[in-house]
Amino acid sequence: MLSASTIATVKATVPVLQTHGETLTRHFYAIMFRDHPEVRPFFNPAHQASGTQARALAASVVAYAQHIDRLEALAGAVPTIVHKHAALGVLPEHYPIVGKCLLQAIREVLGEAATPDILDAWAQAYGALAQILIGAEEAIYQANATRTGGWRGTRAFRVARREVESDVITSFYLEPVDGGALPSYQAGQYLTVLTTLDGVAMRRNYSLSSAPGQPWLRISVKREAGGVFSTWLHDQTQIGQVLEVMPPCGEFVLNADRLAAGAGLVFVVGGIGITPALAMLESTVASGRPITLIHAARNSAAQAFRARLEDLAKRYASLKVHHIYDQPLAQDRPDAVGLLDATRLAQWLPAGSDYDLYFLGPKPFMRSVHALALDLGLQPERLHWEFFGPKEALDEAA
Ligand SMILES: Cc1cc2nc3c(=O)[nH]c(=O)nc-3n(C[C@H](O)[C@H](O)[C@H](O)COP(=O)(O)OP(=O)(O)OC[C@H]3O[C@@H](n4cnc5c(N)ncnc54)[C@H](O)[C@@H]3O)c2cc1C
Ligand code: HEM
Missing domain, CATH: 2.40.30.10 (Translation factors)
Known part of the structure; x- marks a missing residue:
């Protein structure tokens, strides 16, 4: 249990974290990879080079400091982190390494502003967060190990x-x-x-x-x-x-309550973003619920699974599939050419509003689908997405 003064001290660091958060997390990774090369293999160097991982970590540290007095506000963010950690095999013994390097980074980036009180408050706050994540990750490890056919580790x-x-x-x-x-x-x-x-x-x-x-x-x-x-x-x-x-x-899965209520499904995917959507589609198509899948690809040479989708659409009248190509080959016959825009999306979305929309693809595609869906009046809670990398903001202003 964190004391009131620890909570107040951590909250007081929010403005400085908002300003220096990414510098701090970049510095943190530099320290950690230098002093603890044993954790390097867990991390994707491309996510370091692009800065996406440093930004995701900075955003989570700021959010934690902001909500430290009502952690339930973080409930939406924790599953993504703990599933990512559990998928990659992060273990309790790694937490002291991250904690030590994070405190060192705070000290070095904030300089004299990092008073002993601030460092002490952050050490305690980090420990509390680490316990939450370690507990949630162990629950995933246990569930994965004890289910039929399951295992722990590799x-x-x-x-x-x-x-x-x-x-x-x-x-x-x-x-x-x-x-x-x-x-x-x-x-x-x-x-x-x-x-x-x-x-x-x-x-x-x-x-x-x-x-x-x-x-x-x-x-x-x-x-x-x-x-x-x-x-x-x-x-x-x-x-x-x-x-x-x-x-x-992973927690990018179909919403069980909405499925039980008979809601329809719409998948809007770009390129390789088809992979989880195809698994979701295959697992629900026989239910007869209305399903629409829109696949944006460069052209027929790059697009995967078109034959599989068309075969399913032939067998299930409840499934509608649309293909859109932005660089069609001469022989290609997509349903549309160009980038997915509001007119096309509105034309392909099912009538009514009782459906959830799952989308995934390159970042500009995701930003566009997110904005188009909101413009078309879809409720934010009906939208679900995942990044093939660290979580990023979909709204430029966020
Ligand atoms: C939840 C999740 C699910 C995923 N599912 C799939 C899937 O179903 N299918 C799929 O194909 N992928 C999927 N991915 C992506 C996958 O994990 C890999 O990121 C992808 O295969 C690329 O890995 P790579 O090692 O080939 O590329 P990397 O070597 O990681 O390189 C990726 C890009 O970054 C550049 N790059 C690498 N290192 C640096 C550097 N130091 N400086 C500058 N640029 C650099 C490379 O040139 C390249 O353009 C998924 C990712 C996540 C997080
Ligand atoms: C309180 C401590 C921690 C917090 C707040 C935290 C936070 C995060 C966040 C926000 C992400 C991005 C999730 C996503 O959007 O995909 C992430 C990913 C990750 N975390 Fe942590 N983390 C913590 C501790 C650790 C520890 C101890 C390790 C082990 C060394 C670790 C290793 C990783 C790895 C390997 C990734 C994926 C990186 C990649 O994509 O390259 N984290 N973490």
């Missing part, structure tokens, strides 16, 4: 099949080397694959791209230009290759 999977889905996207079908059961998971969740390339250990998250209940786990990976892990998967990972995999995590 488990060896063999690539049983590779399927080229487009010029840039390939699916990998993974079967456990131990021959044991596979876990159920919630459509929309992702797992983490680990490898070591040229002596550098690394791990990446990949959404499960098919509904649960198959005799394999499937991920579908886009070859990222200049991307280390995806290039390795595409070029080096052949059938028979064994991969170390951590269990499915």
